[in-house]
Amino acid sequence: VLTASERLRQKVDLLVPAFVAPGRLLLEHPRARELYPQYLAASSYVALAMVPLMEAALERARALMTGDSVAAGLADYLERHIPEEIHGDQPGSATLEDLEAIGVDTVALCSGPLPPKIAALIGTQYFWIWNSHPVAILGLLELEALHPHAAAVEQLIERTGLPREGFRQLLLHADVDVAHAEELHAVLDSLPLEPHQEELIALSALQTMAFFIDAWLDVVADGAEAGTAHASRHRAHR
C-alpha cells in the first residue's frame, strides 16, 4: 500500500517532464544571459510569498488544532519549517539580493502589478488556507522535492557568465531542499489525512507546477514581455 507522500509523488511525477523542460531550454538558449534575470524574477514571486503563506497556514492550523489532528501536526511542522525558509534578515530578502546582483529592478518587481496567474496562485493558496484547510500549503511546499540540481546551476552560471551572486538561492536550495523534501514527505505520511485533504494537497501541488511551467515558458519562448517584463528592466550589466 502506498503512503500519502508516494501517492502525491505519483501525481506530481506526471508533470515533472514539463516542469524541468523550461530550465533545460534556458540552459540551451543562445540568449540565456539575457533571459536568466527574467526567469529568476518569474520564480521570485512565490519565493517572496512563501513565508507569509506558511505563516497564514500556521495561524489557521493553530485555530483548528483542537480536535483536528491534521491541523495540529501541520502546526508543529510549520513552526519548525518557517524559520528554515526565511533566508536573510527578512523573509525573501535573500531572493531580492540575488535578483539585484544580476540587475533586476527589485523595487519595480515588488511594487508593480503581479502577473495575473501568479496572483491567482497566491490568492488560491490563501483561499484554501482560510476556507478549506491549511494543509493545502503542503502541495505548494512539494516544490522542495523539485529543487534545482547544483550541477545544472553551475552550468547555468558558466553559460550566462552572470555573477555567481545571482545564483546563491538556487545553489542553497539545491543543497538544503533534499532534506526539506524528506521531512515534508515524512510529515505527509504522519498526518491522518482524509482522502479529500490528499486531493487538496495534490491539486495545490499540480497548480503550483502549472504556474511555474507557464511563467518559465513565457520567458524561454521569448514571449518574455508577458508577465515579468515590468520587473525585469535590467540595468546594463554586461
Place this chain on the structure above:
Amino acid sequence: LASNFDKLHDAGFVLTTSVPQAHKDVLDGLSDDEVAVILEVQDRLTQADQDEGLSAQTGFTTFFTF
C-alpha cells in the same frame, strides 16, 4: 463517459495506448480538477511547441510522460 486516460490521450498528453495498467490506474485515480490542470499544462506545451522561433532555437518537442 471518457476515462481520464482517454481524455489525456485525446489531448496528446499520452501518446500511446499501450500504457501499463499501473499507469492507467494512476491517471484514472486523478480528480476532474487534477485532470484539468494537466490538460492546461498540455495546452501550454503545445502552444510553446508551435512557436516557430522556440522550435528552431532549442529543438523543443512536446513532452509526454509514458
